[in-house]
Amino acid sequence: MRADRLVSLVLLLRQRGRLTAETLARELEVSTRTVLRDIEALSAAGVPVYAERGRHGGFALLPGFRTELTGLNHDEALALLTAGSGRGEQVFGLGSALASAMRKVVDALPENHRATAGDAARRFLVDPETDLLSRRLVTEEIPGTTMLEVRRAVLAGHKLRIHYAAAGRTPEWRTVDPIGLVTVRDRAYLLATRSGEDRTYRLSRVRAAEELPEPAQRPDRVDLDRIWRERSARFLSDSHLTVLLKLNPARREELLDTALAVRAEQPDTDGRLRLEVTFQDARHAEWALWQLGTDAEALAPQSLRTALRDRAAALVARYGNPPG
Incomplete structure (x- = not known):
């Protein structure tokens, strides 16, 4: 995690120029003390970062310094930047990871494409917060720690213990085998099985979650689109x-x-x-x-x-x- 943060710090300085420790801390979601330690680590590794004193001071890189990242063509970067402007990252708790990824995408562009891709992406708007009738679209709140445990269990293929509050019922703990995560109109769902039976859980109703060490009972390959269609059809027929x-x-x-x-x-x-x-x-x-x-x-x-x-x-x- 620290290696990713160090790369993000370098990319922030490359793309935005001189920044204060406070600004870097806010962007990276860490303390200013952590930023100062990261600056020292970069300097020790040979990255030409230096401090400027005074009222408008901060940290900056020597002009011309460039990181080595895999390049992308203009349309590939535009596709990623546009997709990243949606709100799925909010639903699944991936906001920080998305911001870091977008910085890498921009930095990977050839110099002559960087400005044009950024401007082009700003001309596409995906899922705004309100529609034409000024009705605000509300994203359901899911605690970050809960989302992290759910996401880890899904990706690792481990059983998951959740404290779930079904509509009109008292919350209770249950152990499930997670299959995947789906977001529809800013609502997030966990597809899982419980004792071999299909279950669909709305993530906003998960009060707490714990990834367990036991492997989940689930197939190695999954077609989430097919599973979602089948469960939607069953839901509508009941x-x-x-x-x-x-x-x-x-x-x-x-x-x-x-x-x-x-x-x-x-x-x-x-x-x-x-x-x-x-x-x-x-x-x-x-x-x-x-x-x-x-x-x-x-x-x-x-x-x-x-x-x-x-x-x-x-x-x-x-x-x-x-x-x-």
Whole structure:
């Protein structure tokens, strides 16, 4: 870990010039004392780093010093820089590692490509924190120590002990065999098995975690995309409500924001969309369609049509008479 930090320190000085010990400590997420020790270690290893005194002082490298890193072409670096602008690193607790990797990517570029790749990457925005309607996308908070233990167990292939709080239940400890990690819309999940049975755990509900020394019972090769599709299909088929409806195409995105899944979709002869949509339950479906007003019409099940009709009738009765 210290070797990676030393490389990151050199790259920071190369790319940003003179920096104070406080700035370096903040960027590397260590103490200023650690930075000073690292500076001494670099000097002892022959890296030409020197201190400048005074109000605007700090540490800098002699001009022309360059580290030896594998080169990347312009498009390869642009792809990495753009991918690194997403927020998956926040979900899996890899923010510091990503920052270090991006510094290495930039430094590995030929001199004439470095500025243009950085400018090009700034012209791509991946997963901003708000959408066009100014709705803020909230990333679930996962303690760093918990995420570290989970990540270690997944990568090492060891069993994992987690203190898990399932919805509406008291947290309890359980030992699982981790398979992989998945992030969907800023929610992170642990795919695992427990006593041979498939399990999917939402990481924001893991209160604590401990990597165990025993090897996990899992296959050597894994297709996370296939496993996720299979588990998603099973999840949607268990105790959820499927609704057939017609919808004004202009409201499609609003519906997708509230529904669990769209099973089928096709244009109808009257210009509306005919969709088969899955909701959590009848209450969820009634609430979601009510928000869409007359732009949505539930066709089935009949119980949902009846519930929406009764709600509309109650509203008419309330406002059909003068107030008082």
